[in-house]
Amino acid sequence: xxxxxxxxxxxxxxxxxxxDVSDALxxxxxxxxxxxxxxxxxxxxxxxxxxxYRTAVPDRAQQHLLLVRDGAGRLAGVAPFHEQxxxxxxxxxxxxxxxxxxxxxxxxxxxxxxxxxxxxxVHQAVVRATRDVPGVDWAELxxxxxxxxxxxxxxxxxxxxxxxxxxxxxxxxxxxxxxxGWDQVRAGFKRNLKESLRRSRNRLTRTGRDWSVRVLEGAExxxxxxxxxxxxxxxxxxxxxxxxxxxxxxxxxxVREPLRALLPRLAGAKEASLxxxxxxxxxxxxxxxxxxxxxxxxxxxxxxxxxxEFSAVTLLQAAVVQAAAERGDAFVNFSPGPNVAKMRWSExxxxxxxxxxxxxxxxxxxRYAAFSQLAALKQVRHAVAVARANSPRxxxxxxx
Numbered sequence: 001x002x003x004x005x006x007x008x009x010x011x012x013x014x015x016x017x018x019x020d021v022s023d024a025l026x027x028x029x030x031x032x033x034x035x036x037x038x039x040x041x042x043x044x045x046x047x048x049x050x051x052x053y054r055t056a057v058p059d060r061a062q063q064h065l066l067l068v069r070d071g072a073g074r075l076a077g078v079a080p081f082h083e084q085x086x087x088x089x090x091x092x093x094x095x096x097x098x099x100x101x102x103x104x105x106x107x108x109x110x111x112x113x114x115x116x117x118x119x120x121x122v123h124q125a126v127v128r129a130t131r132d133v134p135g136v137d138w139a140e141l142x143x144x145x146x147x148x149x150x151x152x153x154x155x156x157x158x159x160x161x162x163x164x165x166x167x168x169x170x171x172x173x174x175x176x177x178x179x180x181g182w183d184q185v186r187a188g189f190k191r192n193l194k195e196s197l198r199r200s201r202n203r204l205t206r207t208g209r210d211w212s213v214r215v216l217e218g219a220e221x222x223x224x225x226x227x228x229x230x231x232x233x234x235x236x237x238x239x240x241x242x243x244x245x246x247x248x249x250x251x252x253x254x255v256r257e258p259l260r261a262l263l264p265r266l267a268g269a270k271e272a273s274l275x276x277x278x279x280x281x282x283x284x285x286x287x288x289x290x291x292x293x294x295x296x297x298x299x300x301x302x303x304x305x306x307x308x309e310f311s312a313v314t315l316l317q318a319a320v321v322q323a324a325a326e327r328g329d330a331f332v333n334f335s336p337g338p339n340v341a342k343m344r345w346s347e348x349x350x351x352x353x354x355x356x357x358x359x360x361x362x363x364x365x366x367r368y369a370a371f372s373q374l375a376a377l378k379q380v381r382h383a384v385a386v387a388r389a390n391s392p393r394x395x396x397x398x399x400x
């Protein structure tokens with residue numbers, strides 16, 4: 001166990017590693033998770049965080065799992081940080097602290113501090129505990145805009161040589177409120193979405209084949225079901241008949257295999273389910289949903305390209321929305337990155353802001369400045385590549 005440090009706002013912050021997570025602490029953690037307001041973050045679950053540490057950050061020395069407790073010893077926050085070296089392998093630019101899921105590819109899409117009761121006070125305590133960690137040049141934090149905003153005073157209250165903070169990025173998720181139950185939600189769908197769902201059902205029926213939508217929960221989410229999701233996800237990624245690109249997020253075994261092991265455990269804890277479209281006994285589309293208090297989260301999907309014209313994924317997402325509404329959830333989160341397909345469901349967004357901060361040396365500040373410039377260049381190149389991949393193709397012989 002790590003030593004506790006008083007970090008302001010009446011909170012004490014203790015650093016531990018994943019091996020220090022006991023059954024009693026896990027129960028406290030789940031109790032705090034259940035107090036989240038919707039839209040809740042499914043990736044704040046102990047299952048996600050512990051699995052991330054064990055598979056992506058096995059070195060205990062790099063694990064900074066921070067527990068924030070109030071004056072009475074009650075758990076008020078969990079901040080799952082770890083150290084990460086950034087920059088080229090031969091010439092690293094620096095070492096930073098980031099939250100689980102941040103800064104590396106993987107299925108953990110929304111890094112966040114779990115702080116449902118007093119987010120401002122807990123985030124202040126976390127910043128004070130991470131702004132000047134020995135051997136670390138800077139830290140990066142992701143904060144839900146509805147919960148708290150980074151305050152410059154959190155790093156200005158220091159005698160360090162180079163205190164600084166900077167807004168790095170914003171993550172926007174399309175969220176659909178489920179007010180009034182399924183009938184009211186469905187009645188409020190946009191006309192193009194209603195038409196897409198109607199057309200999907202009619203086209204499937206006109207094939208004369210036997211089709212149905214089924215939901216897999218608990219033990220039904222076994223290895224075979226997970227492998228179907230991966231196989232269909234890869235098939236969708238390889239389809240060239242779409243106007244937008246869908247890269248295979250699970251092509252890398254380092255990403256795929258940890259999730260393959262985790263999904264059955266999540267389903268067993270009622271934190272995940274799979275919704276499948278079955279045609280004549282064959283699964284032709286699959287949609288992964290994650291579950292947090294009051295919130296269903298639409299994660300990755302897969303599709304047999306032969307069923308592209310049937311809007312199969314949209315049909316499965318509608319089934320996720322219906323199940324969430326009937327369960328009494330308050331929101332469906334369609335994951336980061338608003339696009340045309342997601343905005344058909346809702347135009348409401350839930351935003352998280354990424355902030356970098358430190359109160360270290362001038363040398364560390366220079367290393368952060370170099371990293372941020374290279375990161376900005378990389379981000380522009382990525383944005384150009386994605387935009388070009390999704391742009392209309394010029395006609396042969398047309399000027400570029």
